[in-house]
Amino acid sequence: MKRFWVTWGERYLYRPSFVQKILSWLLLPLSGLYCLIAYLRYRRTTPKTFPIPIVSVGNLTVGGSGKTPVVIELAKRFEKSAIVLRGYGRRSRGMVVVKDKATILCDVVQSGDEAMLYAHSLSNTTVIVSEIRERGIAEAASMGCEVVFLDDGYGKHSIQKLDLVIDVATPNRFCLPSGPYREKLWSGKKAVHLREGETFSRRVTIIDPTEKMVLVTAIARPERLDPFLSDVIEKVYFEDHHFFTQGELEGILERTGATSLLVTQKDLVKIAPFNLSVSVMDLSLELDEALISLVKDYVHAAQN
Known part of the structure; x- marks a missing residue:
């Protein structure tokens, strides 16, 4: 049953049927409220500078966009890099150092699948999971890392960073719950757009x-x-x-x-x-x- 609703939800957000489009329109007032709250949160936040450069790779919508392989390819190009991510799906809490520069320090249950994929794919990169990204960034800096790649960090407006945003094609341009957008590209918010077939293949x-x-x-x-x-x-x-x-x-x-x-x-x-x-x-x-x-x-x- 859970699998059915996951499939239904992905279709609703990205390839809505006629009935799903009607539902989407009915939910527009909630979407407007959601977008307003997200915008006010952005406007009231002042980015904090960290003693280490931060590059975020993410997308504006829910669901997959292919950010993981982009982060891997970028992290390969730096000798002392770290990746910080929330660790969705993991069965642990708080900050966990998944891998220091040389050694994997936990199992996939504690790290989550994306973090463990990073750990196996990158020989010289530190991998840290933390619900509070600022803690992960500070830990990376204390471990001697010289650049942090933030997985899915566009909405972390309190962190000063370079935002790389992967464009995801969808006919549904609404915010949640009418559409897939968690946030919009707010006015005044600078971001570099990545498009498959143009920026990467x-x-x-x-x-x-x-x-x-x-x-x-x-x-x-x-x-x-x-x-x-x-x-x-x-x-x-x-x-x-x-x-x-x-x-x-x-x-x-x-x-x-x-x-x-x-x-x-x-x-x-x-x-x-x-x-x-x-x-x-x-x-x-x-x-x-x-x-x-x-x-x-x-x-x-x-x-x-």
């Missing part, structure tokens, strides 16, 4: 493909994977950040007769301990050189 290859693969994934808006999929015998979607059990995955393999589970790298960090037959959608990202130069210039200027 993706290439996906399948590692260890088998003859009969079943797609199993727990990411937001899983239809984003469709352009990169090879033939699969079925698609099984779970809610974003879902922690799989070995039994449910074995059940999917048995029910479908699949020879392997096709998963994303984000899913893999939760599935790997089960020792099941797995094929992986390996994503590589190419960033525009102008974006890389812009980020490096910002970081170097803030350090001087």
Whole structure:
């Protein structure tokens, strides 16, 4: 039942049916109130400067936008970088250092899937999860990091930073609850827009493909994977950040007769301990050189 409502909600926000559009219009007064509160919160906040440059990669809407691979590609280009994120879906609270420069210090249950993906993908980057991002930033600075990449930080208006915002295409331009927007790009708020096909491009290859693969994934808006999929015998979607059990995955393999589970790298960090037959959608990202130069210039200027 939960899976049904997650799918229904994603369709409502991004590809609404006629009935869902009517519901969206009926909720517009609430959306107007929501937007007003978000705007007033922005206007009443004064950004605080930290002793370390901060670059935020995020989006204005709920749901996935592909920010994780963008953060990974940018963090690779700095020797003493840190990534700070909330750690959605983790079963821990407070600030947790997931990885120092060399060592992973906790498991995926404590870190959450995105943080663990960062930890496995980046050999020289510190990874910290914290509901209070300021605490994570301060910890990164105390650990000797020289730049922080803030995962999903556009709405953290109290933090002085460079905002990179990934544009997500949607015909629904309303704020919650009528549409997917958590915030708008407020007047006076500077941000660099990233667009797939312009600022970055993706290439996906399948590692260890088998003859009969079943797609199993727990990411937001899983239809984003469709352009990169090879033939699969079925698609099984779970809610974003879902922690799989070995039994449910074995059940999917048995029910479908699949020879392997096709998963994303984000899913893999939760599935790997089960020792099941797995094929992986390996994503590589190419960033525009102008974006890389812009980020490096910002970081170097803030350090001087």
